[in-house]
Amino acid sequence: MGRKYVLQGSFIGTLLIAASFFYFSTDACYVNKTCDAIASVLSQDNLTLIYILPFVFVLSLITYKMQEAVFQAWWRFAMWFVPLIMIVTYFLYSGHQQSGFGGVAQDAFYFAILVALYTIFILTSLIRIVLTHRRLKQGNM
Numbered sequence: 001m002g003r004k005y006v007l008q009g010s011f012i013g014t015l016l017i018a019a020s021f022f023y024f025s026t027d028a029c030y031v032n033k034t035c036d037a038i039a040s041v042l043s044q045d046n047l048t049l050i051y052i053l054p055f056v057f058v059l060s061l062i063t064y065k066m067q068e069a070v071f072q073a074w075w076r077f078a079m080w081f082v083p084l085i086m087i088v089t090y091f092l093y094s095g096h097q098q099s100g101f102g103g104v105a106q107d108a109f110y111f112a113i114l115v116a117l118y119t120i121f122i123l124t125s126l127i128r129i130v131l132t133h134r135r136l137k138q139g140n141m
Contacts, residue, residue, distance in 0.1 A: 003071045007060045013053030048093055049086050055118065056082060059125050066133060073132040074125055081124075085117050 056078060063071040092110045 003060060003064055003068070003075075006056065006075065007064055010053045010057035010060055013050050014057045017050060017054065048089050051089070052082050052085050052118070052121070055122060055125075059122075059129070063129055066129075067136055069136055070129060070132045074128050077124060077128055078121075081121050085114075085121060088117060089114060 059074060059078070060071070063074055092113065
């Protein structure tokens with residue numbers, strides 16, 4: 001997949017997330033009864049699957065002006081790790097949410113797992129980008 005398509009797709013996903021935050025923070029959806037269908041499709045639970053896209057957008061923006069080899073080195077990692085995060089997110093939040101103290105502890109545990117996965121993704125991505133960029137820069141000198 002080309003870097004232009006990754007950049008465009010992740011940008012559109014990021015805009016969707018930003019628009020949904022704005023949309024759900026206003027009363028527009030609850031005043032207008034015709035938007036109930038849109039609200040059910042764009043619910044916050046469904047959007048948790050694509051929360052990774054702003055990170056993909058920023059990282060693809062970083063690699064956009066670099067050599068193609070830098071983007072490809074990062075993309076080979078990202079193209080299997082991003083779906084992994086999405087699958088883990090789906091399985092974590094697709095079960096029944098418990099109420100009371102168990103629900104709070106369960107949500108905190110899910111949040112910790114996702115923070116760990118996002119941290120691994122961001123740090124590994126940055127390391128791959130920097131190391132590949134340095135290797136290519138040293139090879140060209």
